[in-house]
Amino acid sequence: MGSNSNKKGMEIRYPATRWQDAIPTGSGIVGALVYGNIIEEKIVLNHSALYYPSDNSVVVDVSDGLPEMRRLIYGGECRKAAMHLRKIYDERAGVQVESEDPYQPFCSIDLQMPTDGPFKNYLRSVDYETGKVNVEWTDNSATLKRELFVSRESDTVCLKVSSSKAAGVSCKLDLVETRNEQKDSASICHSFSGEFKSDISTQVNIIDQSLTFKGEFPGSIEFGALGKVSAVGGKISIEEDKLCIENADSFELQVKLFVNEGHECGFARLQKAFADEKTSFDQAFAIHQELHAALFKKVSLNLGGEHQSNEELLMDAYVGDVPLALTQKMFDYGRYLLISSSRAGGLPANLQGLWNGDYRPAWFSDIHTDENIQMNYWLAMPSGLGESALPLFDYFEKYIDQFRENAKNNYGCRGILLPMGMTTKGYTNPNEYAYWTAGAGWIAQHFYDYYLFTGDLKFLENRAVPWLKEVAHFYEDFLECGEDGKVHFAPSISPENRPSNGNSLVSIDATMDVAICKEVLSNLCDACELLNIEVEGVQKWKSILNKLPTYGINEDGAMREWIHPDFDDHYHHRHQSQVYPVFPGFEVTKESAPDIFNACRVAVEKRLVIGLTSQTGWSMAHMANIYARLGLGDRALECLDILSRSSTGPNLFTYHNDWRSMGLSSRGDSLPPFQIDANFGITAAVLEMLVFSKPGEIKLLPALPQKWNQGSIKGLCCRGGLTVSIDWNREKNELNAVLKSKADTKIDLFLPKFVKKLNISSEKVVDKNTFLGVDLKAGVEIQIRTS
Numbered sequence: 001m002g003s004n005s006n007k008k009g010m011e012i013r014y015p016a017t018r019w020q021d022a023i024p025t026g027s028g029i030v031g032a033l034v035y036g037n038i039i040e041e042k043i044v045l046n047h048s049a050l051y052y053p054s055d056n057s058v059v060v061d062v063s064d065g066l067p068e069m070r071r072l073i074y075g076g077e078c079r080k081a082a083m084h085l086r087k088i089y090d091e092r093a094g095v096q097v098e099s100e101d102p103y104q105p106f107c108s109i110d111l112q113m114p115t116d117g118p119f120k121n122y123l124r125s126v127d128y129e130t131g132k133v134n135v136e137w138t139d140n141s142a143t144l145k146r147e148l149f150v151s152r153e154s155d156t157v158c159l160k161v162s163s164s165k166a167a168g169v170s171c172k173l174d175l176v177e178t179r180n181e182q183k184d185s186a187s188i189c190h191s192f193s194g195e196f197k198s199d200i201s202t203q204v205n206i207i208d209q210s211l212t213f214k215g216e217f218p219g220s221i222e223f224g225a226l227g228k229v230s231a232v233g234g235k236i237s238i239e240e241d242k243l244c245i246e247n248a249d250s251f252e253l254q255v256k257l258f259v260n261e262g263h264e265c266g267f268a269r270l271q272k273a274f275a276d277e278k279t280s281f282d283q284a285f286a287i288h289q290e291l292h293a294a295l296f297k298k299v300s301l302n303l304g305g306e307h308q309s310n311e312e313l314l315m316d317a318y319v320g321d322v323p324l325a326l327t328q329k330m331f332d333y334g335r336y337l338l339i340s341s342s343r344a345g346g347l348p349a350n351l352q353g354l355w356n357g358d359y360r361p362a363w364f365s366d367i368h369t370d371e372n373i374q375m376n377y378w379l380a381m382p383s384g385l386g387e388s389a390l391p392l393f394d395y396f397e398k399y400i401d402q403f404r405e406n407a408k409n410n411y412g413c414r415g416i417l418l419p420m421g422m423t424t425k426g427y428t429n430p431n432e433y434a435y436w437t438a439g440a441g442w443i444a445q446h447f448y449d450y451y452l453f454t455g456d457l458k459f460l461e462n463r464a465v466p467w468l469k470e471v472a473h474f475y476e477d478f479l480e481c482g483e484d485g486k487v488h489f490a491p492s493i494s495p496e497n498r499p500s501n502g503n504s505l506v507s508i509d510a511t512m513d514v515a516i517c518k519e520v521l522s523n524l525c526d527a528c529e530l531l532n533i534e535v536e537g538v539q540k541w542k543s544i545l546n547k548l549p550t551y552g553i554n555e556d557g558a559m560r561e562w563i564h565p566d567f568d569d570h571y572h573h574r575h576q577s578q579v580y581p582v583f584p585g586f587e588v589t590k591e592s593a594p595d596i597f598n599a600c601r602v603a604v605e606k607r608l609v610i611g612l613t614s615q616t617g618w619s620m621a622h623m624a625n626i627y628a629r630l631g632l633g634d635r636a637l638e639c640l641d642i643l644s645r646s647s648t649g650p651n652l653f654t655y656h657n658d659w660r661s662m663g664l665s666s667r668g669d670s671l672p673p674f675q676i677d678a679n680f681g682i683t684a685a686v687l688e689m690l691v692f693s694k695p696g697e698i699k700l701l702p703a704l705p706q707k708w709n710q711g712s713i714k715g716l717c718c719r720g721g722l723t724v725s726i727d728w729n730r731e732k733n734e735l736n737a738v739l740k741s742k743a744d745t746k747i748d749l750f751l752p753k754f755v756k757k758l759n760i761s762s763e764k765v766v767d768k769n770t771f772l773g774v775d776l777k778a779g780v781e782i783q784i785r786t787s
Contacts, residue, residue: 156277172242322641741776
């Protein structure tokens, strides 16, 4: 059995012993984690909608306490101010409530197989282009193979087990409650404080060769799974409450799930679906493969490097020489994970994407709005996965009424206020972290970016502008004009950092608050002027823009994290919120504001003066994206290399931190939680290193590391509705690129420094010294080649 020649995937030579190390696959709504054990295999199943219900939030109006809170803040008593509204809330609510419902494992496929002597040639793998997971080994008598995928068409989990020997497959099958391997979350995580109460039952039916799993949570949340088995040859019977398959040539298991439909309705629907579809494994896979591959193949990266197993690649990385093949594999993996965990009709990818095997998952596997959910979707639009971004918008729009209540009850404002963390409800109540008000504005960036990449005017008018207006209404009411004629943010939070001279997160005029407000109002004005709507609103929002505080630079030459002079910078922290105007925003570039641009570079460097022990997996991914925007490709790649050595598991899942205390990140007291944001952040960083785009401007290879001397990227998408493909060889000073625009447009095109002479297949090109002015016609490709 040789190595899989398909390089768009991964190969692992060892089985998993924890769900975090299993191989993931999914349809965007239903997921599976394949351990790859030979005689006692477990495949954990997930459904994006299955959350354990906690108590409902108690909604209390505490907005009458805001004036006193602000008096305390401006009086220098920020710690007391942080507790003020919470004290009022506790007095009026009278109870403590959970803010989020924890995401739950659904059930597991339990599969027991005998083996004829010791195994050899073991391999588990996944093909990124198809989403199919394979587990293969040889014993004394045959080569055995398991194949599994989750249908993107029907959300059905499809398993096939076969042998090279006739009548060579025997096993016992069941659908069971997932065994909880981690009773308590790592100490660095928030944990669910309630008691889990669930009613679980399983059933085997020999007549129709089916497996049934029933679950129920308090509050009438019913869920279930129905599995259907078919075999080629052999005998099927019931043994020890399991479906027993003896001496078959092969067998197939298909499993369908439902959540919150009621058992009677849910199982009736699944039975009908099985009766209507009647598709074999191979037939279902053919349909699924076409749908999955159509998304994955939209963008293709080639950095070179030898195809090896994960173990070989990670060991090379641990020594310090991170292989090109590992970087490319991680890039592809991020796109594969987003396709597999985020699809229209489902929920957005949470802190663990779609996959979880714990009943008390870290941070509830929630939607964290002060960094993590945004990082999950940075890669979506540039890598051609706009379809995968749609659940993000659907999710936040669903809770708009609750967000309005938050704004009213906490601050007496119109508009919307998002919680810092949420799952199945959108309420937020006063606490130190909840005083960060920029979550809705940061999500607004994704709404507007969808329009910038697609040019979809209907989306802009019907979804982006309404969301932006809600955020703007909040700012209109929340901001106070000071004696200096400027509007100010109080309370203000720079996630999740405290000033070095303070004892509370609560502050005045955090730079990120100002930057996000500026971005929201600027984008809203541009959109309304384009659509010829909201004339009076535009005048009002421009007036606020003119009154926003000016960014500051401290005595070290770094961008101030708090504009207000009473709050001093604190470098010992993983968040880097003050550089938002450079990344993930693009208000500030080297050309548009060189002083602020350089101050942001210094601010990032200052985060490293204390070493790496304040960093995490996701923060290294974030830093890589920032370095890419700063044009520092080698520094960006260094961050990705450190991440691969410190916070990457055997299946390439990224962890919150390094659990081995090697000085490459922060550490916890136990094994760190899997956290998918860094997986997505790695892909986003590679994209940023290869192309920068904003409306009217494209930079090719703006942060190319020295190690990437040659390579190619195909199909990368840009703001302004352009696609770009690039082949490069820096040693030969060669660059070949193709640009194509959806509409007639003009761009400023920046080329890498190694390009000397070139030919462009367009008559409308103007050399502007440091860049080229290029006119593009809709649908017409522009060829750029070095001569």
